[in-house]
Amino acid sequence: TRKELSAAAREAAKALGLRNGPRSVLSELVACWGEQGWERLLVWPSNDYLMSRTGLSERSVRYAFRVLIEQQLIVPKESPNGKRFAVKDLAGEIVDAFGFDLTPVYARRGEWAERIIEQKQAQEARKRA
Incomplete structure (x- = not known):
């Protein structure tokens, strides 16, 4: 659920000592997840959306992505043109997406608890002492 994913993201940020920028971008990425029933936790918000939600500049958002990927x-799940978007079938249902995969945050939740x-x-x- 989104609640479990959010808790895992908070623990990861605390365990890794993330600064405010990457922490707020991670929080917004988690908030964008629509609880799809896929095996991967994919989100595809635009940089403009993240800038408006976090109050960060585009440069800061890109830096936050770099930190989150390094950690x-x-x-990232790159599209051929470098954009983030959902892939829909003929019925209009979302079947896949290009953007960011949040699965590692949730999959490593035990590691975050140990580090804390x-x-x-x-x-x-x-x-x-």
Whole structure:
């Protein structure tokens, strides 16, 4: 569900110590997911949409994509012309899309929980020292 995906994204941002830009772009990407019944969690928002929702410049949005891809939180699914869009069948149903795959965020949710626990333990150790 979107709630589970959102929780996984928040944990990933916390575990990796993401800055505000990439964190807000990831949050908006998760909010764009329409809970399709596909095996992959694909979203295809435009840069203009993300700029209006996050208040970031286009350069900052592109930087956030680069950070999220480097951290392996999202996987780009490129179209031949470089645009992000949904692919529909003759009946008008969305069957596929070109954009970003959010599956790694959800698939690695156990890793995020472990990292957060490790960070809390390290913080407690620093407090005691």
